Amino acid sequence: MKFRIMVVDDEKNIRDGLAELFKMEGYDVEAMPDGATAHQRFQKGDIDLVITDLRMPGMSGEEFLKKIKSETPGVPVIVLTGHGTVKEAVQAMKDGAWDFLTKPIQDLDRLTLIVKRALSNRERRLKSEQLEEELELRKQSDVMIGNSAAMNRVMDLISRAAPTKASILITGESGVGKELVADAIQKLSPRKDKPFIKVHCAALAESLLESELFGHEKGAFTGAMTRRRGKFELANEGTLFLDEIGEIDQNTQIKLLRVLQERKFERVGGEETVEVDIRIVAATNKDLLAEIKKGSFREDLYYRLNVVSIVVPPLRERKEDLYVLINSFLKTFAAENNKPIDGIDARARARLENYDWPGNVRELRNCMESTVVMAKEREIHEEDLPANIQSGADKSWIRIPQGLTMEKVEEIVIRETLAAQKGNKSETARILGIGRKTLHRKLDEYGVEELTPVDEE
Ligand SMILES: Nc1ncnc2c1ncn2[C@@H]1O[C@H](COP(=O)(O)OP(=O)(O)OP(=O)(O)O)[C@@H](O)[C@H]1O
Ligand SMILES: [Mg+2]
Numbered sequence: 531m532k533f534r535i536m537v538v539d540d541e542k543n544i545r546d547g548l549a550e551l552f553k554m555e556g557y558d559v560e561a562m563p564d565g566a567t568a569h570q571r572f573q574k575g576d577i578d579l580v581i582t583d584l585r586m587p588g589m590s591g592e593e594f595l596k597k598i599k600s601e602t603p604g605v606p607v608i609v610l611t612g613h614g615t616v617k618e619a620v621q622a623m624k625d626g627a628w629d630f631l632t633k634p635i636q637d638l639d640r641l642t643l644i645v646k647r648a649l650s651n652r653e654r655r656l657k658s659e660q661l662e663e664e665l666e667l668r669k670q671s672d673v674m675i676g677n678s679a680a681m682n683r684v685m686d687l688i689s690r691a692a693p694t695k696a697s698i699l700i701t702g703e704s705g706v707g708k709e710l711v712a713d714a715i716q717k718l719s720p721r722k723d724k725p726f727i728k729v730h731c732a733a734l735a736e737s738l739l740e741s742e743l744f745g746h747e748k749g750a751f752t753g754a755m756t757r758r759r760g761k762f763e764l765a766n767e768g769t770l771f772l773d774e775i776g777e778i779d780q781n782t783q784i785k786l787l788r789v790l791q792e793r794k795f796e797r798v799g800g801e802e803t804v805e806v807d808i809r810i811v812a813a814t815n816k817d818l819l820a821e822i823k824k825g826s827f828r829e830d831l832y833y834r835l836n837v838v839s840i841v842v843p844p845l846r847e848r849k850e851d852l853y854v855l856i857n858s859f860l861k862t863f864a865a866e867n868n869k870p871i872d873g874i875d876a877r878a879r880a881r882l883e884n885y886d887w888p889g890n891v892r893e894l895r896n897c898m899e900s901t902v903v904m905a906k907e908r909e910i911h912e913e914d915l916p917a918n919i920q921s922g923a924d925k926s927w928i929r930i931p932q933g934l935t936m937e938k939v940e941e942i943v944i945r946e947t948l949a950a951q952k953g954n955k956s957e958t959a960r961i962l963g964i965g966r967k968t969l970h971r972k973l974d975e976y977g978v979e980e981l982t983p984v985d986e987e
Pocket of ligand 2: 708773
């Protein structure tokens with residue numbers, strides 16, 4: 531890590547001398563003549579340590595120190611004091627200075643040692659902050675569960691694409707697990723120990739998104755008090771996850787395209803070109819090809835993002851995954867809520883299996899959580915399930931898997947209609963256009979009686 535030190539003193543020979551010394555020690559150094567100039571430069575960022583005189587015209591060293599400690603407390607400040615001003619030094623330590631030295635500085639070795647220690651402490655802190663963030667991330671993102679052919683295909687794609695630098699576009703309905711896929715890509719890539727930055731593109735207004743992505747210079751717009759690094763800079767050497775990419779405006783699309791082509795950009799309100807080494811993963815639940823046709827998404831950007839395409843199918847198309855997902859969520863939430871739950875009875879299980887899951891895995895996860903909370907016994911029963919799943923009352927569709935006999939299809943239609951009518955047989959018969967007697971006979975054959983005790987005749 532290359533550190534940048536700022537030396538502040540109104541005496542030219544002292545600041546030049548110190549600047550020279552630290553340059554020879556291999557640091558980047560900037561020398562400033564007074565507190566105000568120093569503070570201005572400091573706010574642009576990337577200063578790792580400050581050595582400042584206390585008594586200076588204009589903004590004093592004390593004031594500068596306090597500003598740094600309130601704005602960027604992690605940057606160590608070493609103060610220089612005149613002879614016989616122990617009180618000032620003590621006050622500076624109280625205000626958060628790392629250490630102090632009296633002028634004239636005689637022991638240069640001691641000064642360089644203090645600087646070295648302060649910087650290695652800073653480096654440790656920066657690293658542990660990063661580590662904590664990563665641990666947090668691991669905790670949040672659980673493993674991907676699923677054994678269906680469709681999910682195995684997804685996982686296979688992930689493990690093949692992750693080690694490369696290719697841009698990846700993840701598509702699929704809301705709640706299918708696109709973010710989990712992005713997490714898995716990052717974890718399996720050679721960049722796993724580098725930054726993994728997520729941007730939720732839909733959450734930010736147009737103007738904010740641009741500065742969020744590319745950063746801005748101080749004064750680029752009202753409210754831009756300091757220079758700020760954007761997500762592209764923060765993700766350097768790592769992975770940038772652009773979530774809800776379908777939501778970004780035309781202007782930002784053009785800028786994004788350029789970064790993807792050249793891996794270069796400028797901060798908002800700035801001229802300096804910043805180069806980055808970044809792996810892009812994007813996700814959307816929109817149909818981008820349709821957006822391209824409508825003219826709201828750029829085709830060239832689409833092809834840049836979609837070098838590798840991972841489509842996560844909706845849960846209703848991989849019902850084989852339901853069983854393992856249900857069991858896993860059941861276990862998790864039972865443990866979380868301290869409830870000794872063993873299983874699910876057949877009726878409740880049938881309800882879960884017949885439901886359509888428009889909100890996909892997210893909906894299933896929420897459903898299992900509320901079910902566990904509601905459960906009164908060790909086994910889950912139908913009445914513990916969320917109301918819309920219990921009776922299928924909200925369902926206006928009946929889904930019928932392929933490969934069934936006509937008899938079986940008829941049975942499903944009758945069962946589902948009856949369930950949607952909350953067991954009301956007259957209403958069911960009316961809707962299906964069959965006689966009540968016929969309905970009764972068929973229900974007897976299916977053994978449906980027990981399943982629907984509610985009859986409002
Ligand atoms: N295969 C899976 N195994 C375990 N949990 C899953 C799986 N897929 C999704 N989940 C869980 O479902 C929830 C939704 O997943 P995620 O946020 O990744 O969906 P998404 O596709 O990004 O949705 P959106 O488009 O709404 O952002 C999360 O809590 C996630 O942990
Ligand atoms: Mg998401």
